[in-house]
Each structure stands twice: as C-alpha cells, then as structure tokens.
C-alpha cells in the first residue's frame with residue numbers, strides 16, 4: 209500500500225467528471241483494488257471521513273467513506289460508480305470540510321436522507337440508505353465524481369470572500385512550514 213498525494217483546490221482535476229469503472233475490470237484486474245487500498249490508507253492518514261479519486265489525481269469513479277470517528281462500529285469502505293438515486297425531503301445544515309481545502313469548514317445544507325446505488329469493491333451491485341454523517345459524506349464525495357465541490361453551495365460573493373481568506377491563510381501556513 210502507498211500513501212497518495214492529495215490534490216488541493218486550484219488543481220483542474222477537481223473540476224473533472226469521473227469515468228465509469230467497468231465491472232469486469234474490477235473482477236479481472238487488481239489495479240482498482242490497489243487504488244482503493246491506497247485511497248483508504250491516504251484517507252486515514254489525513255483523518256478524512258471521505259475521499260474521491262479526483263483528490264488523488266485519478267478519474268475513476270471511486271470514493272472511500274470512513275465514518276468510524278462518529279460510529280465505532282463503522283469500517284472504511286469503497287463505492288464504485290456511486291450514484292444518488294433518491295433523496296429525502298428534509299434538509300439539514302451540517303459543517304463540512306474537504307481534504308482538498310485544508311482548514312476550511314463550511315455550513316452546508318443538503319438532504320438528510322439519501323439512497324445510493326453503487327458497486328462494492330468486488331463488483332457486486334448494492335444500494336445503501338443513509339442518514340446523519342454517512343448521508344452527508346456520501347453526498348459530498350459523490351459530488352466530487354461530477355467535479356462539484358462543497359464551495360459551490362455557498363453564495364458566490366460569500367464564496368469569493370471565504371476563498372480569498374482561505375488562500376491567504378494557506379499561503380501563510382506554507383511559509384511557516386518552510
């Protein structure tokens with residue numbers, strides 16, 4: 209397994225849509241499984257609750273989710289070609305972060321309940337009904353598959369202001385890191 213470098217905001221790959229993974233490739237080749245293992249290791253190392261392929265400079269439609277810091281029974285898992293097939297009417301505001309935007313946290317309103325269809329890492333079709341932090345992580349990561357970022361949910365003027373502030377503080381951080 210290997211740690212993968214995280215792609216930060218400003219890199220164009222974060223705006224690109226992912227490519228569907230052929231289920232036969234999952235069964236016949238080990239490369240997607242290796243990518244999944246590396247992504248899980250990278251997500252854990254960075255204390256993320258989710259990670260999408262674009263964030264490690266890849267365009268396969270694959271995401272990782274790990275809500276074990278909220279639910280001790282949860283295990284990290286991969287979803288291949290995930291899609292939201294149903295959302296609940298109720299919406300909730302939850303604070304989100306993103307590994308591609310270190311130290312930026314935004315209150316974002318999204319549906320509280322979602323149903324996701326995907327393949328598991330073995331290529332088997334599955335559906336997942338989720339609420340709470342799991343529903344939130346799924347929506348955030350599935351957005352990455354389309355090149356959508358959490359900042360897109362903020363009013364444009366507020367977004368401009370927040371990003372400017374964020375970029376100034378991340379430059380300051382880089383300087384102090386040497």
Ligand SMILES: [Zn+2]
Nearest residue numbers: 305306307308
């Ligand atoms: Zn993200």
